[in-house]
Amino acid sequence: MNKFTTLTGIAAPMPLINIDTDMIIPKQFLKTIKRSGLGVNLFDEMRYDDDRNEIPDFVLNKPQYREAQILVAGDNFGCGSSREHAPWAIADFGITCVIAPSYADIFYNNCFKNGILPIALPQEQIDVLMKDAEKGANARMTVDLEAQTVTTSDGDVFSFEVDAFKKHCLMNGLDDIGLTMEKAASIDAFESQASQSRPWV
Amino acid sequence: MSPKTLYDKIWDAHLAHEADDGTCLLYIDRHLVHEVTSPQAFEGLRMTGRTVRAPDKTIAVPDHNVPTTLDRANAATMTEDSRIQVEALDKNAKDFGIHYYPVSDVRQGIVHIVGPEQGWTLPGMTVVCGDSHTATHGAFGALAHGIGTSEVEHVLATQTLIQKKSKNMKVEITGKLRPGVTAKDITLSVIGATGTAGGTGYVIEYMGEAIRDLSMEGRMTVCNMAIEGGARAGIIAPDEKTYEYCLGRPHAPKGAQWEAAMEWWKTLYSDDDAVWDKVITLKGEDIAPVVTWGTSPEDVLPITANVPAASDFEGGKVGAAQRSLDYMGLTAGTPLKDVAIDTVFIGSCTNGRIEDLRAAAAILKGKKIAVTRAMVVPGSGLVRAQAEEEGLADIFKEAGFEWRLAGCSMCLAMNPDQLAPGERCAATSNRNFEGRQGRGGRTHLMSPAMAAAAAITGKLTDVRELM
Numbered sequence: 190m191n192k193f194t195t196l197t198g199i200a201a202p203m204p205l206i207n208i209d210t211d212m213i214i215p216k217q218f219l220k221t222i223k224r225s226g227l228g229v230n231l232f233d234e235m236r237y238d239d240d241r242n243e244i245p246d247f248v249l250n251k252p253q254y255r256e257a258q259i260l261v262a263g264d265n266f267g268c269g270s271s272r273e274h275a276p277w278a279i280a281d282f283g284i285t286c287v288i289a290p291s292y293a294d295i296f297y298n299n300c301f302k303n304g305i306l307p308i309a310l311p312q313e314q315i316d317v318l319m320k321d322a323e324k325g326a327n328a329r330m331t332v333d334l335e336a337q338t339v340t341t342s343d344g345d346v347f348s349f350e351v352d353a354f355k356k357h358c359l360m361n362g363l364d365d366i367g368l369t370m371e372k373a374a375s376i377d378a379f380e381s382q383a384s385q386s387r388p389w390v
Numbered sequence: 391m392s393p394k395t396l397y398d399k400i401w402d403a404h405l406a407h408e409a410d411d412g413t414c415l416l417y418i419d420r421h422l423v424h425e426v427t428s429p430q431a432f433e434g435l436r437m438t439g440r441t442v443r444a445p446d447k448t449i450a451v452p453d454h455n456v457p458t459t460l461d462r463a464n465a466a467t468m469t470e471d472s473r474i475q476v477e478a479l480d481k482n483a484k485d486f487g488i489h490y491y492p493v494s495d496v497r498q499g500i501v502h503i504v505g506p507e508q509g510w511t512l513p514g515m516t517v518v519c520g521d522s523h524t525a526t527h528g529a530f531g532a533l534a535h536g537i538g539t540s541e542v543e544h545v546l547a548t549q550t551l552i553q554k555k556s557k558n559m560k561v562e563i564t565g566k567l568r569p570g571v572t573a574k575d576i577t578l579s580v581i582g583a584t585g586t587a588g589g590t591g592y593v594i595e596y597m598g599e600a601i602r603d604l605s606m607e608g609r610m611t612v613c614n615m616a617i618e619g620g621a622r623a624g625i626i627a628p629d630e631k632t633y634e635y636c637l638g639r640p641h642a643p644k645g646a647q648w649e650a651a652m653e654w655w656k657t658l659y660s661d662d663d664a665v666w667d668k669v670i671t672l673k674g675e676d677i678a679p680v681v682t683w684g685t686s687p688e689d690v691l692p693i694t695a696n697v698p699a700a701s702d703f704e705g706g707k708v709g710a711a712q713r714s715l716d717y718m719g720l721t722a723g724t725p726l727k728d729v730a731i732d733t734v735f736i737g738s739c740t741n742g743r744i745e746d747l748r749a750a751a752a753i754l755k756g757k758k759i760a761v762t763r764a765m766v767v768p769g770s771g772l773v774r775a776q777a778e779e780e781g782l783a784d785i786f787k788e789a790g791f792e793w794r795l796a797g798c799s800m801c802l803a804m805n806p807d808q809l810a811p812g813e814r815c816a817a818t819s820n821r822n823f824e825g826r827q828g829r830g831g832r833t834h835l836m837s838p839a840m841a842a843a844a845a846i847t848g849k850l851t852d853v854r855e856l857m
Binding site: 204205206207209211212215216217219220221222223224234239263264265268269270271272273276291292293294295298299302303352353354365366369370372373375376378379380383387388389390 | 415430440454512514520537824826
């Protein structure tokens with residue numbers, strides 16, 4: 190997994206609540222057996238018309254946001270389906286940080302497995318960041334995971350919370366299956382005890 | 391000993407490791423797998439030389455992609471990419487030695503219907519699947535939730551999941567439901583009350599007389615949509631109905647093991663003095679037959695209401711509601727009962743079980759549809775067979791419904807069952823998101839009885855007027 194330490198980049202504003210994973214990556218793109226190549230279909234139905242032409246008004250089609258690396262969005266981002274294709278598409282597009290007031294649980298966890306940092310901040314701070322993002326390509330935000338801060342182009346600094354274990358894995362690009370396998374003795378012990386107490390499982 | 395919720399008890403019984411920072415390894419009893427969210431996970435195992443740790447606890451069935459038309463044995467009915475995904479599951483199941491119900495097996499169906507039907511899902515278990523509607527299995531008093539593909543790989547390799555404990559939320563539905571009101575109306579009304587993020591960070595336990603009165607099928611419908619309320623899982627304490635449902639299922643314990651299991655299952659309830667982080671109470675008698683009007687499952691109203699205006703809402707919901715109204719082609723103030731329907735879809739892991747088909751057939755008996763097309767997609771081959779035996783299939787067919795084979799079908803439209811742009815559908819599924827049932831398709835969620843009523847009149851209809 191790619192590491193995430195600091196990021197300075199263009200932030201695209203999407204001031205919409207309840208952005209669901211069907212919007213992020215519609216179902217017709219789930220018929221893949223790979224993790225890569227989904228960036229071109231990120232937000233597909235909002236991004237292209239029926240003839241596959243780009244819809245100019247959609248934020249990621251605008252010249253100033255085509256290279257966006259950060260997404261600022263509304264409440265309950267990533268709700269709906271558990272499809273990890275959503276963070277795969279986001280990362281493949283080049284966005285590695287999402288900033289929103291809140292996230293759906295499964296999407297939030299999926300981000301950390303794919304080198305994406307989802308930051309939750311209060312609505313008032315999101316409002317400031319949204320305005321900053323709306324300035325376009327000249328307004329770059331900086332995200333510092335070690336310090337747990339977001340800095341606007343005007344120098345406003347907001348602190349965010351993140352789980353210590355998730356932060357550690359993201360900063361070091363760690364494969365958590367490998368980390369869990371180091372605890373195989375605990376799993377073995379649990380399994381042998383459970384096979385006694387709940388043999389029907 | 392401090393009082394515990396049901397969730398606390400199941401969590402404690404599955405804790406395989408706890409680190410100093412509170413990060414836990416939760417042992418997984420049942421891992422359900424389908425073709426869409428698993429190929430990359432199996433590929434990950436191959437690339438790292440890992441194996442499936444507990445193949446005997448891993449159950450796979452293709453459901454999302456499979457055609458539901460009667461000619462599906464013909465490979466040409468599937469698009470090439472769908473076929474590759476199903477074939478990948480065939481191969482992965484064989485290579486890794488996991489339990490498998492292929493498309494040709496009469497037991498094939500939607501993974502969340504097959505699991506309980508085959509007795510894989512039992513009280514007190516931890517159940518996961520790369521699908522958000524895994525919450526369905528909570529109806530048995532199991533801790534069940536959806537996971538992403540990286541977590542699928544993690545469970546395959548280690549039979550555990552890295553977890554932090556969620557908070558406890560109690561949703562109580564008191565008293566009795568009125569005639570025409572079903573489990574679907576309960577679960578939609580709860581989401582209407584809490585919003586789609588109201589359950590985020592929580593495990594919901596549903597309780598109260600109206601929940602106890604539900605059949606196992608109805609309880610599965612309620613828990614199924616816990617995720618639409620944002621909750622990690624929904625759960626209902628097991629009781630006699632649960633045991634009766636499980637008894638004799640192919641993979642349920644038997645003999646002395648059944649007795650031992652029952653002894654533990656009977657301890658699975660929330661203690662009277664358990665502490666809840668959040669409590670929601672609805673009166674059963676206040677719940678009406680409901681439909682959704684917008685593009686979020688929280689956009690719920692009684693069928694007797696009018697389409698709302700964006701200005702009825704606050705904050706970010708104002709813009710979202712306007713966007714929904716535009717997408718749905720609805721005008722504020724229109725009575726919901728005046729909204730004309732093109733298509734009816736009865737099926738999905740929310741409402742594709744035998745009781746759902748019975749409820750719809752009871753309304754449809756002797757009637758004809760007044761919509762362009764209507765289909766019933768049973769949740770499994772066994773549900774389909776039972777419905778045929780009970781004569782329900784004939785009622786559907788005589789009314790003008792297509793009688794399909796089992797699968798997820800038009801719930802998420804990954805197979806050829808899709809809405810055309812602008813096509814308006816009365817659906818018994820779980821999501822009304824933009825494009826969910828096909829690009830530009832307009833979805834109204836409701837119960838099977840309400841969907842059947844809409845099929846007869848050609849518009850959104852109060853089922854109580856047809857009873």
